[in-house]
Amino acid sequence: MTRERPPLLVTGLAVIAVAFFVLPIAGLVYRAPWATALDELTRPEALTALRLSLVVSLAATGLSVLFGLPLAWIYARVPFPGRDAVRALTTLPMILPPIVGGVALLFAFGRTGLVGQFLDAGLGLRIAFTTAGAILAAAFVATPFLVLTGEAGLRSMARRYEEAARTLGATRWHVFRRVTLPLIAPALFAGAVLSWARGLGEFGATITFAGNLPGTTQTLPLAVLIALETRPEVAVMLSLLLLAVSLVILIALRDRYLRFS
Amino acid sequence: MRAWLVITTVALLLGACAEPNATATPQIKDINVFAAASLTDAFAQAGDEFAKTNTRVRFVFNFGSSSTLATQITNGAPADVFASADEANMQKIVEAKLNDGAPSLFASNRLAIVVAPANPKNVSSLADLTRPGLVVVLAAPTVPAGKYALDSLTKAGVKVTPASQELDVRSVLNKVALGEADAGIVYVTDVLSAGARVSSVAVPEEQQVVARYPIAVVAGARSPELARAFVNYLVSVEGQRLLAGFGFSRP
Numbered sequence: 001m002t003r004e005r006p007p008l009l010v011t012g013l014a015v016i017a018v019a020f021f022v023l024p025i026a027g028l029v030y031r032a033p034w035a036t037a038l039d040e041l042t043r044p045e046a047l048t049a050l051r052l053s054l055v056v057s058l059a060a061t062g063l064s065v066l067f068g069l070p071l072a073w074i075y076a077r078v079p080f081p082g083r084d085a086v087r088a089l090t091t092l093p094m095i096l097p098p099i100v101g102g103v104a105l106l107f108a109f110g111r112t113g114l115v116g117q118f119l120d121a122g123l124g125l126r127i128a129f130t131t132a133g134a135i136l137a138a139a140f141v142a143t144p145f146l147v148l149t150g151e152a153g154l155r156s157m158a159r160r161y162e163e164a165a166r167t168l169g170a171t172r173w174h175v176f177r178r179v180t181l182p183l184i185a186p187a188l189f190a191g192a193v194l195s196w197a198r199g200l201g202e203f204g205a206t207i208t209f210a211g212n213l214p215g216t217t218q219t220l221p222l223a224v225l226i227a228l229e230t231r232p233e234v235a236v237m238l239s240l241l242l243l244a245v246s247l248v249i250l251i252a253l254r255d256r257y258l259r260f261s
Numbered sequence: 262m263r264a265w266l267v268i269t270t271v272a273l274l275l276g277a278c279a280e281p282n283a284t285a286t287p288q289i290k291d292i293n294v295f296a297a298a299s300l301t302d303a304f305a306q307a308g309d310e311f312a313k314t315n316t317r318v319r320f321v322f323n324f325g326s327s328s329t330l331a332t333q334i335t336n337g338a339p340a341d342v343f344a345s346a347d348e349a350n351m352q353k354i355v356e357a358k359l360n361d362g363a364p365s366l367f368a369s370n371r372l373a374i375v376v377a378p379a380n381p382k383n384v385s386s387l388a389d390l391t392r393p394g395l396v397v398v399l400a401a402p403t404v405p406a407g408k409y410a411l412d413s414l415t416k417a418g419v420k421v422t423p424a425s426q427e428l429d430v431r432s433v434l435n436k437v438a439l440g441e442a443d444a445g446i447v448y449v450t451d452v453l454s455a456g457a458r459v460s461s462v463a464v465p466e467e468q469q470v471v472a473r474y475p476i477a478v479v480a481g482a483r484s485p486e487l488a489r490a491f492v493n494y495l496v497s498v499e500g501q502r503l504l505a506g507f508g509f510s511r512p
Binding site for chain 1: 328329436439442
């Protein structure tokens with residue numbers, strides 16, 4: 001490819017675009033209390049939120065793999081009427097305002113919700129205001145990332161190895177485990193990491209559906225908001241931490257992410 | 262998939278276009294009123310009443326917890342008027358020298374226990390909120406309503422473990438109105454605004470906490486004279502009558 005000399009206007013607009021994304025990060029770095037950075041991050045409220053966020057986001061990722069991978073497999077392999085519509089429905093949380101997702105979750109799994117009322121009355125199971133609720137909220141917004149990435153991986157892999165294994169007498173489960181899974185492992189990994197990152201950053205659905213209680217449902221993003229009014233230094237440091245995690249993920253996944261998107 | 266994205270995008274764009282026309286009449290002035298969540302209904306109506314005699318004004322309300330609003334204003338949010346549910350958050354504005362003129366107290370409020378309609382769990386006192394199995398939500402301790410609730414609980418000598426610390430008092434009210442929580446501590450005005458969706462249990466006098474609401478014009482207001490006129494309206498006889506109709510007491 002020959003290097004093209006870009007028009008001045010294009011370069012100018014592009015520079016503004018970059019500045020638009022870089023300046024907020026610079027703002028955080030500028031406000032960060034570097035001298036006491038570690039103290040701020042190891043404050044009890046920060047550590048509690050950090051621990052909870054790890055639990056919630058990892059559990060949500062687990063759920064997204066457990067349920068999202070079979071879904072991706074069906075989307076990629078099994079044509080059925082209305083598949084596009086179903087796929088659209090299960091992808092919706094990617095572009096849905098998270099707070100709408102939270103309201104919807106509340107009306108489905110809340111104590112008086114569509115399903116929640118039976119869970120509450122029948123099993124005494126309560127999801128709102130519990131860590132399970134926060135996990136559900138995170139899984140709701142995170143799973144589509146795994147499904148889409150997984151489906152792309154399944155669609156782009158070569159089927160002939162699976163066919164060869166089948167001809168050699170391997171069971172479907174054996175083929176899936178020993179042939180398909182290793183082949184789509186990179187896509188699956190990328191999807192899992194993306195969905196983990198999305199779950200880690202989840203705010204709107206969590207606050208609406210699961211509430212806000214330190215140690216139970218107050219994940220990192222919620223802690224940032226609360227800290228902004230009490231200890232802005234903690235809010236800045238937690239924000240930078242989340243930012244660093246996101247940045248590392250994006251850089252690590254760059255090739256894969258671009259390939260599958 | 263792609264078609265779906267296109268449809269969604271078009272729908273979003275249409276939604277954006279449906280916003281009220283911003284260039285209706287050039288001389289209409291916006292007043293950005295940042296007000297405590299508990300003032301939501303009262304201020305919406307106060308704005309309408311005020312606009313009857315000041316037709317050049319259009320209100321843009323930003324309701325939220327007073328602490329959130331104070332943080333926004335000290336970080337440069339374009340507020341013209343700030344009405345706080347406590348004096349501590351107004352003090353933040355004063356300390357940042359962001360008030361135009363001294364804040365004045367314009368209303369006060371009291372606490373109530375909010376429960377589901379007809380009080381199915383038979384909550385009768387603050388002490389009942391400690392009952393095991395009762396799902397209680399409070400406002401976060403960073404928020405005025407949360408602070409007042411803690412003060413009140415301390416006076417009652419009880420320690421409540423909330424299921425959630427909501428970001429503002431209206432979220433507490435909503436969680437009870439939606440049936441997600443059994444009880445919460447809110448202002449008496451919130452109970453009134455929710456009508457039949459909730460019931461309430463009075464907090465006895467000796468456990469009461471009085472919330473005082475200060476209001477101030479924010480420095481750098483785009484139309485300070487209109488902002489001041491609105492503040493004056495609220496402390497006027499008519500304004501006080503309107504606030505009383507929403508359950509607020511005199512300052």
